[in-house]
Amino acid sequence: MSEMKKLPEYERLKLEVRDNDVCILTLNRPDKRNALDVQSIEELVDFFSNTAKRGVKAVVLAGEGDHFCAGLDLIEHWKADRSPDEFMHVCMRWHEAFNKMEYGGVPIIAALKGAVVGGGLELASAAHIRVIDQTTYFALPEGQRGIFTGGGATIRVSDMIGKSRMIDMILMGRVHQGQEAVDLGLAQYITDGSSLDKAIELADKAAQNLPLTNYAICSAISHLNNMSGMDAAYAEAVVAGMVNTQPEARARLEAFANKSAARVRPNE
Numbered sequence: 698m699s700e701m702k703k704l705p706e707y708e709r710l711k712l713e714v715r716d717n718d719v720c721i722l723t724l725n726r727p728d729k730r731n732a733l734d735v736q737s738i739e740e741l742v743d744f745f746s747n748t749a750k751r752g753v754k755a756v757v758l759a760g761e762g763d764h765f766c767a768g769l770d771l772i773e774h775w776k777a778d779r780s781p782d783e784f785m786h787v788c789m790r791w792h793e794a795f796n797k798m799e800y801g802g803v804p805i806i807a808a809l810k811g812a813v814v815g816g817g818l819e820l821a822s823a824a825h826i827r828v829i830d831q832t833t834y835f836a837l838p839e840g841q842r843g844i845f846t847g848g849g850a851t852i853r854v855s856d857m858i859g860k861s862r863m864i865d866m867i868l869m870g871r872v873h874q875g876q877e878a879v880d881l882g883l884a885q886y887i888t889d890g891s892s893l894d895k896a897i898e899l900a901d902k903a904a905q906n907l908p909l910t911n912y913a914i915c916s917a918i919s920h921l922n923n924m925s926g927m928d929a930a931y932a933e934a935v936v937a938g939m940v941n942t943q944p945e946a947r948a949r950l951e952a953f954a955n956k957s958a959a960r961v962r963p964n965e
């Protein structure tokens with residue numbers, strides 16, 4: 698039986714909860730290619746503020762229609778004719794949402810297709826795993842639009858592919874796709890089928906781990922990477938102290954000890 702607490706209803710996001718407490722969260726604005734307006738970001742903040750608390754075991758992040766996400770809602774931005782401080786506050790809400798994702802402790806698997814561009818790539822890069830299919834392409838069109846990234850690309854995209862490649866993407870409007878995108882580090886999985894099916898398969902697998910273990914994987918690793926080596930080693934030991942002694946782990950350790958647990962083998 699699902700232990701998950703009731704989830705809210707949203708205007709811009711569609712939620713589907715599976716029996717194993719894996720939640721499929723779909724950006725649901727396909728007529729605007731899932732462009733992220735203020736409302737979309739507020740809904741992402743709300744959802745990702747409460748995922749662990751609500752008992753969500755893993756999230757598949759997808760987009761309705763042919764494209765994952767076209768990034769910042771350029772029309773809303775153009776019409777609002779924002780002041781510098783207004784747009785700074787817009788960006789701070791993006792950071793609020795994306796930090797909740799990256800540091801939230803619940804595995805997020807992004808199912809990417811079509812355009813993953815600008816803020817869409819920033820959103821995808823806040824997920825823990827990215828899956829692409831043959832239609833997926835990545836770009837940072839900000840350079841050509843006369844703007845700049847504001848949702849964390851300078852941190853997460855450069856972390857994934859390196860500073861020089863990120864500069865190339867935004868300066869030249871360079872597009873990456875297919876196996877090359879995987880080799881560069883923009884995604885970890887590529888499929889000939891549907892990225893959604895593959896992402897669900899991965900989320901189902903991640904959901905079989907203990908929640909506290911997943912919490913450490915999907916929160917502590919990011920935090921530890923922000924620290925000095927000395928501090929990270931100390932904090933890692935503290936996290937391991939909690940996770941590696943959790944009572945729920947004992948049955949799994951016992952299964953290994955009595956040889957009933959699966960062994961680690963090479964891929965066939």
Ligand code: 1HE
Pocket residue numbers: 728729730732764766767768769770771772773788791812814815816817838839842844845846847848
């Ligand atoms: C939009 C947006 C948008 C589409 N804001 N409305 N991002 C970009 O520079 C990407 C802009 N979008 C595109 O390049 C293309 O739309 C796509 C490649 C994503 C899709 O192409 P296509 O031919 O399927 O669709 P379309 O005809 O261009 O657009 C369909 C509708 O979606 C249309 O609205 P309609 O009412 O005229 O039908 C478009 O206006 C709308 N639409 N993309 C608003 N982005 C925190 S800083 C982050 C900075 C950034 O993210 S910059 C990158 C912005």
